[in-house]
Amino acid sequence: MRIILDAFGGDLAPLEPLKGARAAVKEYGVEILAVGDVEKMTAVCRENNIDTKGIAFKQADGVFDMHRDAMDIVKKAKDTSLYVAFKALADGEGDAMVSAGSTGAVIMGATFIIKRLKGCKRPALGMLMPGKNPDGFLLMDCGANADVRPEMLSRFATIGKVYMEKVTGRQNPRIALLNNGTEDSKGDDVHIRAYKLLARDKNLNFIGNIEGRDILNDEADVVVADGFSGNIALKTIEGAAAFMNGEMKEMFKSGLGGMISAMLMKKQLKAFKKRMDYTEYGGAPVLGVQKGVIKAHGSSDANAFKNAIRQAVKYAENDVGETIEKALAESESGEENA
Amino acid sequence: MRIILDAFGGDLAPLEPLKGARAAVKEYGVEILAVGDVEKMTAVCRENNIDTKGIAFKQADGVFDMHRDAMDIVKKAKDTSLYVAFKALADGEGDAMVSAGSTGAVIMGATFIIKRLKGCKRPALGMLMPGKNPDGFLLMDCGANADVRPEMLSRFATIGKVYMEKVTGRQNPRIALLNNGTEDSKGDDVHIRAYKLLARDKNLNFIGNIEGRDILNDEADVVVADGFSGNIALKTIEGAAAFMNGEMKEMFKSGLGGMISAMLMKKQLKAFKKRMDYTEYGGAPVLGVQKGVIKAHGSSDANAFKNAIRQAVKYAENDVGETIEKALAESESGEENA
Numbered sequence: 001m002r003i004i005l006d007a008f009g010g011d012l013a014p015l016e017p018l019k020g021a022r023a024a025v026k027e028y029g030v031e032i033l034a035v036g037d038v039e040k041m042t043a044v045c046r047e048n049n050i051d052t053k054g055i056a057f058k059q060a061d062g063v064f065d066m067h068r069d070a071m072d073i074v075k076k077a078k079d080t081s082l083y084v085a086f087k088a089l090a091d092g093e094g095d096a097m098v099s100a101g102s103t104g105a106v107i108m109g110a111t112f113i114i115k116r117l118k119g120c121k122r123p124a125l126g127m128l129m130p131g132k133n134p135d136g137f138l139l140m141d142c143g144a145n146a147d148v149r150p151e152m153l154s155r156f157a158t159i160g161k162v163y164m165e166k167v168t169g170r171q172n173p174r175i176a177l178l179n180n181g182t183e184d185s186k187g188d189d190v191h192i193r194a195y196k197l198l199a200r201d202k203n204l205n206f207i208g209n210i211e212g213r214d215i216l217n218d219e220a221d222v223v224v225a226d227g228f229s230g231n232i233a234l235k236t237i238e239g240a241a242a243f244m245n246g247e248m249k250e251m252f253k254s255g256l257g258g259m260i261s262a263m264l265m266k267k268q269l270k271a272f273k274k275r276m277d278y279t280e281y282g283g284a285p286v287l288g289v290q291k292g293v294i295k296a297h298g299s300s301d302a303n304a305f306k307n308a309i310r311q312a313v314k315y316a317e318n319d320v321g322e323t324i325e326k327a328l329a330e331s332e333s334g335e336e337n338a
Numbered sequence: 339m340r341i342i343l344d345a346f347g348g349d350l351a352p353l354e355p356l357k358g359a360r361a362a363v364k365e366y367g368v369e370i371l372a373v374g375d376v377e378k379m380t381a382v383c384r385e386n387n388i389d390t391k392g393i394a395f396k397q398a399d400g401v402f403d404m405h406r407d408a409m410d411i412v413k414k415a416k417d418t419s420l421y422v423a424f425k426a427l428a429d430g431e432g433d434a435m436v437s438a439g440s441t442g443a444v445i446m447g448a449t450f451i452i453k454r455l456k457g458c459k460r461p462a463l464g465m466l467m468p469g470k471n472p473d474g475f476l477l478m479d480c481g482a483n484a485d486v487r488p489e490m491l492s493r494f495a496t497i498g499k500v501y502m503e504k505v506t507g508r509q510n511p512r513i514a515l516l517n518n519g520t521e522d523s524k525g526d527d528v529h530i531r532a533y534k535l536l537a538r539d540k541n542l543n544f545i546g547n548i549e550g551r552d553i554l555n556d557e558a559d560v561v562v563a564d565g566f567s568g569n570i571a572l573k574t575i576e577g578a579a580a581f582m583n584g585e586m587k588e589m590f591k592s593g594l595g596g597m598i599s600a601m602l603m604k605k606q607l608k609a610f611k612k613r614m615d616y617t618e619y620g621g622a623p624v625l626g627v628q629k630g631v632i633k634a635h636g637s638s639d640a641n642a643f644k645n646a647i648r649q650a651v652k653y654a655e656n657d658v659g660e661t662i663e664k665a666l667a668e669s670e671s672g673e674e675n676a
């Protein structure tokens with residue numbers, strides 16, 4: 001198993017991606033193909049005592065700028081580490097890839113360089129988020145498609161179901177539609193129609209609409225969302241968690257009782273903070289494309305890269321792409337090519 | 339100043355509304371007109387030693403069921419406490435009203451019984467939410483309009499600006515558009531066009547798009563949203579806060595250090611929990627209608643009712659409705675009648 005790593009994507013590149021790569025080699029026994037300026041990467045490894053056993057390097061001169069038009073990745077950015085990583089994946093130099101680069105460019109590259117699965121016109125970004133269930137739920141789409149049609153939401157459900165079964169082993173996952181109320185009459189026209197499509201698909205364990213306040217409560221395994229509100233839910237959780245972490249920190253600083261408690265509870269507090277840090281969680285798979293492409297959070301540290309690599313391994317090991325294609329062909333809901 | 343209270347709206351009615359009414363009379367020196375089954379209300383007051391000084395009672399036999407079609411409030415539910423409260427407000431028996439009843443029915447009643455302001459076809463639900471700034475920011479719309487046009491979003495901004503200036507005293511409030519990215523090219527077609535309208539309106543201090551992760555960070559005073567994603571952001575914050583409160587509680591139960599700390603920090607923990615409980619915060623004003631209508635959270639306790647009454651007082655005292663109408667007439671952005 002060989003995972004391709006865009007070593008120059010993300011805020012902390014290339015040090016953290018390379019540290020994450022090393023940890024992944026050690027823990028999962030995978031090989032890593034690290035893409036970027038090879039001279040810089042080898043220097044960083046040397047300076048930080050990162051063992052390069054199991055890591056191969058592939059040259060790319062440039063870095064894909066976060067503010068650049070995402071579509072540029074397809075044809076105009078061939079010197080960037082992100083493009084070279086995509087090309088290597090397309091050419092079979094690895095089994096799946098990880099990048100913490102521009103979300104838009106990762107989605108565009110996956111769609112047009114790796115190419116879509118049959119039956120899926122609009123790939124989506126999934127995100128495995130921990131809540132009451134520490135193994136998390138899949139939120140999908142969380143950003144690829146701001147404008148959706150009902151048939152797309154129904155396809156997201158089928159794709160999400162396969163991903164959860166294959167990657168987390170959860171059989172017949174509970175599927176819910178993110179909406180502004182639980183009744184089937186809730187939402188805008190797109191969501192009302194999507195509800196009907198989901199309800200009539202016998203291959204899906206559809207449990208109905210879910211509200212923002214319940215998505216962390218382990219009520220559903222797959223939360224289907226349009227890319228606009230899914231993105232807002234994702235980032236709102238991230239922001240709320242960060243805010244509360246900050247408030248809690250202040251609380252432990254206030255008064256003698258707080259300071260003593262901070263010492264007494266050092267270990268628990270660290271674990272709590274980690275658990276509530278939604279930037280630490282692995283990656284978001286681009287789903288609906290022919291190979292595993294995992295988007296890691298822009299501020300990913302070594303641990304987050306390691307987790308993202310683990311997701312890439314699971315994706316490739318379990319033939320997620322093929323199984324999704326098959327499930328879409330058998331799907332009862334939505335048009336073909338939605 | 340007299341505030342009309344739907345004493346049979348919400349999960350904890352009529353006890354908590356009446357306790358809240360009593361507290362408001364005492365703290366703000368207002369009069370309350372409590373609407374509902376008068377016999378029941380007086381019995382509850384007697385049994386719970388609630389001083390009824392300053393509280394008048396008005397009979398309504400029924401209660402508006404939460405699951406009933408919201409539009410029924412306009413013509414088909416004349417025996418309910420919610421309708422009688424609306425009617426009393428329309429007839430000038432009070433200056434503003436508070437209800438913790440069905441959100442949909444409160445919006446419909448405000449729109450069609452109290453009637454819209456000139457220049458505002460689509461009233462919206464605002465919500466003052468505390469974050470890094472304990473006085474909060476206004477999220478609007480958070481549920482009245484699932485389908486919006488760009489002109490509506492621009493009107494929400496003008497309305498929200500007036501509300502913040504009049505009710506919180508914050509001058510020239512910073513206005514941002516809730517979107518799935520900060521660049522002006524982000525979002526679906528509606529949000530891209532709304533951005534342009536907001537940017538060209540010289541009466542607005544428009545600071546651009548805001549992402550879910552930043553709304554609690556005191557970056558904007560008014561967060562303009564379509565009712566669908568605004569509702570999802572609101573409920574997601576509520577759910578994330580409840581989840582983290584629960585996790586924190588568990589943390590303090592684990593191990594001796596946690597338990598000792600829980601004792602040492604009893605006061606801080608209580609304050610923290612209160613601050614993070616988004617169900618405790620006063621009310622959501624229905625904005626764009628002729629009189630003050632405040633929707634309190636369904637699970638409001640006495641304190642939440644008291645806060646909602648305070649919002650109603652401020653609304654009425656400061657001629658919010660008139661000022662909004664004037665501001666809409668002067669607005670440079672959006673069509674008339676959006």
